[in-house]
Amino acid sequence: MAMATSTFSPRPATLRTPRPHSHPHLRLVPSPRLRLRRLARAAGEAPVEVAPPEQRETEPSPAVASNGTASKAATTAVKAEAVPAPVPSFRDARWVNGTWDLTKFEKGGVVDWDAVIDAEARRRKWLEDYPEATNTDEAVIFDTSIIPWWAWMKRFHLPEAEKLNGRAAMVGFFMAYFVDSLTGVGLVDQMGNFFCKTLLLVAVAAVLLIRKNEDLDNLKNIIDETTFYDKQWQATWQDEATGGPKN
Amino acid sequence: MTSLSSAVALPSSCRARPAGSSRRARMVVTRAAASSPKLPNGRRLRVAVVGGGPAGGAAAEALAKGGVDTVLIERKMDNCKPCGGAIPLCMVSEFDLPLDLVDRKVRKMKMISPSNVAVDIGRTLAPHEYIGMVRREVLDAYLRSRAQTAGAEVVNGLFLRYEAPKEPNGSYVVHYNHYDSSSNGKVGGEKRSFEVDAIVGADGANSRVAKDMGAGDYEYAIAFQERVKIPDDKMAYYEERAEMYVGDDVSPDFYGWVFPKCDHVAVGTGTVTHKADIKKFQAATRLRAKDKIEGGKIIRVEAHPIPEHPRPKRVSGRVTLVGDAAGYVTKCSGEGIYFAAKSGQMCAEAIVAGSANGTRMVEESDLRKYLAEFDRLYWPTYKVLDILQKVFYRSNAAREAFVEMCADDYVQKMTFDSYLYKRVVPGNPLDDIKLAVNTIGSLVRATALRREMEKVTL
Ligand SMILES: Cc1cc2nc3c(=O)[nH]c(=O)nc-3n(C[C@H](O)[C@H](O)[C@H](O)COP(=O)(O)OP(=O)(O)OC[C@H]3O[C@@H](n4cnc5c(N)ncnc54)[C@H](O)[C@@H]3O)c2cc1C
Numbered sequence: 209m210a211m212a213t214s215t216f217s218p219r220p221a222t223l224r225t226p227r228p229h230s231h232p233h234l235r236l237v238p239s240p241r242l243r244l245r246r247l248a249r250a251a252g253e254a255p256v257e258v259a260p261p262e263q264r265e266t267e268p269s270p271a272v273a274s275n276g277t278a279s280k281a282a283t284t285a286v287k288a289e290a291v292p293a294p295v296p297s298f299r300d301a302r303w304v305n306g307t308w309d310l311t312k313f314e315k316g317g318v319v320d321w322d323a324v325i326d327a328e329a330r331r332r333k334w335l336e337d338y339p340e341a342t343n344t345d346e347a348v349i350f351d352t353s354i355i356p357w358w359a360w361m362k363r364f365h366l367p368e369a370e371k372l373n374g375r376a377a378m379v380g381f382f383m384a385y386f387v388d389s390l391t392g393v394g395l396v397d398q399m400g401n402f403f404c405k406t407l408l409l410v411a412v413a414a415v416l417l418i419r420k421n422e423d424l425d426n427l428k429n430i431i432d433e434t435t436f437y438d439k440q441w442q443a444t445w446q447d448e449a450t451g452g453p454k455n
Numbered sequence: 456m457t458s459l460s461s462a463v464a465l466p467s468s469c470r471a472r473p474a475g476s477s478r479r480a481r482m483v484v485t486r487a488a489a490s491s492p493k494l495p496n497g498r499r500l501r502v503a504v505v506g507g508g509p510a511g512g513a514a515a516e517a518l519a520k521g522g523v524d525t526v527l528i529e530r531k532m533d534n535c536k537p538c539g540g541a542i543p544l545c546m547v548s549e550f551d552l553p554l555d556l557v558d559r560k561v562r563k564m565k566m567i568s569p570s571n572v573a574v575d576i577g578r579t580l581a582p583h584e585y586i587g588m589v590r591r592e593v594l595d596a597y598l599r600s601r602a603q604t605a606g607a608e609v610v611n612g613l614f615l616r617y618e619a620p621k622e623p624n625g626s627y628v629v630h631y632n633h634y635d636s637s638s639n640g641k642v643g644g645e646k647r648s649f650e651v652d653a654i655v656g657a658d659g660a661n662s663r664v665a666k667d668m669g670a671g672d673y674e675y676a677i678a679f680q681e682r683v684k685i686p687d688d689k690m691a692y693y694e695e696r697a698e699m700y701v702g703d704d705v706s707p708d709f710y711g712w713v714f715p716k717c718d719h720v721a722v723g724t725g726t727v728t729h730k731a732d733i734k735k736f737q738a739a740t741r742l743r744a745k746d747k748i749e750g751g752k753i754i755r756v757e758a759h760p761i762p763e764h765p766r767p768k769r770v771s772g773r774v775t776l777v778g779d780a781a782g783y784v785t786k787c788s789g790e791g792i793y794f795a796a797k798s799g800q801m802c803a804e805a806i807v808a809g810s811a812n813g814t815r816m817v818e819e820s821d822l823r824k825y826l827a828e829f830d831r832l833y834w835p836t837y838k839v840l841d842i843l844q845k846v847f848y849r850s851n852a853a854r855e856a857f858v859e860m861c862a863d864d865y866v867q868k869m870t871f872d873s874y875l876y877k878r879v880v881p882g883n884p885l886d887d888i889k890l891a892v893n894t895i896g897s898l899v900r901a902t903a904l905r906r907e908m909e910k911v912t913l
Pocket residue numbers: 505506507508509510511528529530531534536537538539540541542612613614615657658659660662663678679680723758759760761777778779780783784789790791792793795
């Protein structure tokens with residue numbers, strides 16, 4: 209977990225804005241982490257390593273036994289507010305009201321979608337490293353589908369995207385039926401409706417799609433993974449001489 | 456059996472409510488097991504139900520109603536099972552639950568992605584549709600009181616072990632620690648035992664019945680939950696709303712939640728793969744909800760295992776498992792209350808049918824009928840949720856795509872229908888295809904962004 213391993217300097221007091229819950233206006237470039245370090249160094253301090261705030265909290269800790277129940281009554285305030293979070297928050301002038309302000313991406317009268325993709329990749333990466341509190345007043349409403357398909361295609365080389373897409377969908381389609389016949393439970397048949405079949409299909413296709421490409425060749429693992437749960441369910445019927453559920 | 460005194464301590468809220476007489480009577484299918492012998496001189500079939508959660512309560516009620524001599528053993532009458540307490544709408548009608556059992560009616564379920572994209576799923580709900588939030592101590596006590604009204608004997612005691620019979624149609628001996636009302640739920644108590652013809656293990660994830668019958672183990676997730684009392688103005692936000700957070704920060708393989716309860720919220724998360732890090736995930740869940748729960752008082756901290764799949768063996772002779780003891784919690788959503796109650800009821804109905812309303816001995820094959828029926832009815836649901844979990848909880852990119860997908864009205868309608876009613880109504884094939892295309896689109900975009908993210912250095 210990035211949160212646990214990353215360390216950063218505390219925000220210099222001068223960067224704090226007066227509003228209690230507002231975030232410092234940091235620019236993404238250069239990296240705030242580096243920038244903070246630089247600022248700290250400039251101020252003549254060695255970078256101080258600070259653990260993320262939630263780790264500093266002492267929380268009531270019931271013994272989470274390996275397979276046991278634990279519960280206890282406690283009266284402790286949720287302490288998040290006690291410690292001003294030194295976690296830098298995501299800021300970008302083009303990020304307005306929970307989405308990318310497309311007018312700020314215009315280049316010669318048209319939106320530079322490549323730049324939008326870059327900006328969003330950066331934002332997601334940032335939030336992965338520094339997960340941020342949700343804010344009811346400023347909901348994130350950005351939807352990747354507003355970026356037209358051709359921008360993705362152009363960006364990610366049409367032939368490759370098509371190959372990946374087509375291969376996954378095809379393998380997925382056959383896998384769905386193959387896996388189904390393997391398990392002997394007849395999931396596809398049992399779900400006598402199109403929605404479930406589509407779902408199953410999409411799902412299996414997706415398992416393949418979001419894998420790394422090299423795994424794709426390792427069909428055995430995929431089959432194992434897809435049928436693992438089925439085996440766990442069928443164990444009950446294995447010890448029966450007749451085998452298989454009988455109704 | 457008659458020597459057993461029932462020391463039942465129900466919370467006043469439940470004692471006040473007589474078990475509904477308005478409930479429509481369940482039709483019990485009576486089908487004599489041809490092979491099993493008739494019980495001697497009018498003796499009724501005796502069944503012990505171990506555990507008084509939703510599974511045990513539902514089983515005991517259906518058994519007693521079907522003419523079976525039933526004893527339910529519960530170690531702690533005011534047990535407050537660590538649980539989110541969300542139940543589907545169909546549970547309210549199928550089990551005729553009185554509406555005052557439902558503390559809150561959630562109509563807005565917020566799904567929040569790793570990059571904080573939030574979608575309200577619930578837009579497609581009809582005015583009468585909602586997800587019910589119950590307090591488990593109230594629900595469990597209510598179901599037990601109904602079992603008692605139906606004629607089951609409810610005993611406060613800790614089940615210790617059972618002895619299997621030596622001869623074919625012999626009795627099982629159940630050993631337990633009896634607590635009288637003064638030692639309710641305390642250690643100590645008096646060792647007692649009694650004889651039964653069959654045992655239903657409804658004693659949850661750490662089932663002793665399962666251990667005694669050699670049912671084998673299952674993988675489990677550990678779920679951690681804090682009950683937080685937040686100021687009224689903050690509570691107002693959660694009036695009809697529940698939140699689900701997804702992301703590697705809150706859980707690598709499950710979700711973090713904020714569920715509204717009667718006068719507080721439950722904030723929690725769970726994981727199978729990284730149990731040692733559960734505190735870190737909990738802190739991350741709290742951080743993501745931050746302002747909304749800030750300043751609240753933690754009134755209770757709890758942790759409990761959640762089974763991931765059924766045990767290798769769910770029946771042995773005339774002993775069988777239901778609910779969490781068997782392992783009936785769905786992947787992806789972590790839902791188990793409904794399936795616990797349903798499996799308890801189905802198991803009881805199989806016993807009632809197999810014993811011709813308590814007049815004949817039952818056999819393993821009768822109990823297996825319940826398993827076959829349960830698997831037939833619900834296996835597709837479990838499988839679909841397993842697939843969904845494998846696909847959409849495997850990485851942040853997939854989670855982003857998942858949340859994006861959930862913004863779609865059609866997806867919302869289909870997921871809510873299948874959650875609320877536990878049945879899947881056929882959709883419109885054209886919409887299904889559109890959905891498939893959109894999903895693939897979302898996944899492709901999320902994966903593409905993920906590749907870009909790998910190149911980014913902050
Ligand atoms: C944190 C958390 C959140 C959850 N949230 C939800 C949710 O929102 N919605 C949902 O549907 N499901 C949820 N679940 C799952 C749900 O709680 C379980 O699936 C459900 O409680 C199973 O019911 P049960 O009757 O099988 O077992 P339990 O509810 O565990 O009941 C077992 C009963 O047996 C008793 N018992 C145990 N051992 C003995 C013994 N030796 N002698 C006598 N009595 C004994 C216990 O006291 C208990 O009352 C959640 C689980 C957890 C851990």
